[in-house]
Amino acid sequence: MKKKKEGITTLFTDIGGVLLTNGWDRSARKKAIRIFGLDAEETEDRHHLTFDTYEVGKLSLDEYLERVVFYEKRKFTKRQFRNFMFEQSKAFPEMINMVKILKKEFNLKVAVVSNEGLELNDYRIKTFKLGEFVDFFICSGFVHFRKPDKDIFRVALNTAQVDPSQVVYIEDRPMFVQVAQSLGIHAIHHEDHAKTHQALRRMLTQKFSIKRQNPRRGRG
Numbered sequence: 001m002k003k004k005k006e007g008i009t010t011l012f013t014d015i016g017g018v019l020l021t022n023g024w025d026r027s028a029r030k031k032a033i034r035i036f037g038l039d040a041e042e043t044e045d046r047h048h049l050t051f052d053t054y055e056v057g058k059l060s061l062d063e064y065l066e067r068v069v070f071y072e073k074r075k076f077t078k079r080q081f082r083n084f085m086f087e088q089s090k091a092f093p094e095m096i097n098m099v100k101i102l103k104k105e106f107n108l109k110v111a112v113v114s115n116e117g118l119e120l121n122d123y124r125i126k127t128f129k130l131g132e133f134v135d136f137f138i139c140s141g142f143v144h145f146r147k148p149d150k151d152i153f154r155v156a157l158n159t160a161q162v163d164p165s166q167v168v169y170i171e172d173r174p175m176f177v178q179v180a181q182s183l184g185i186h187a188i189h190h191e192d193h194a195k196t197h198q199a200l201r202r203m204l205t206q207k208f209s210i211k212r213q214n215p216r217r218g219r220g
Contacts, residue, residue, distance in 0.1 A: 009109060011108045014112070019096055023117075036084075046067060089123070169186065172190045186203060
């Protein structure tokens with residue numbers, strides 16, 4: 001029987017709130033409402049009735065916008081509004097660099113587990129070159145369920161072919177941290193770069209201390 005590799009071998013991370021700003025959150029919508037002259041209450045009501053369906057890949061971004069913004073004639077185009085949405089995404093360079101450095105130093109497999117619609121997710125991956133250091137993406141728009149559904153984590157575990165005990169997950173939302181932990185995944189509630197870096201490095205270093213204490217037996 002093959003012996004299971006000890007310690008952390010795989011890093012799961014969210015995108016919004018960890019590597020990048022949130023893709024389309026309340027503050028971005030508030031800004032859009034002001035700039036495009038939308039009715040705040042109507043826009044938020046329509047968003048909350050529609051966004052979950054978009055985020056699990058059952059609506060395209062155009063369909064989402066038709067329901068939330070373009071249900072009546074506007075003085076601006078759908079392309080203009082889409083471009084505005086995309087432009088709200090900004091990187092957290094210190095977090096991206098941290099993941100790149102630790103991936104190389106500890107030979108980690110890195111996966112994203114995120115709630116994002118397809119078009120927004122695709123834009124963010126390409127624009128910020130996340131594919132240069134992320135091995136695979138488990139996006140709600142592709143797998144058709146979203147956090148806090150445990151199945152999105154199960155898909156990530158099966159894709160990575162790892163045991164939950166070999167994974168640490170970085171997430172800015174406490175509920176999602178708790179869901180991951182309920183599956184046996186180590187999880188860090190991300191509040192800022194310094195705290196997350198310290199916690200993650202501590203977990204990863206434990207991996208190597210375990211190996212030194214339990215060296216493999218030589219052949220023969």
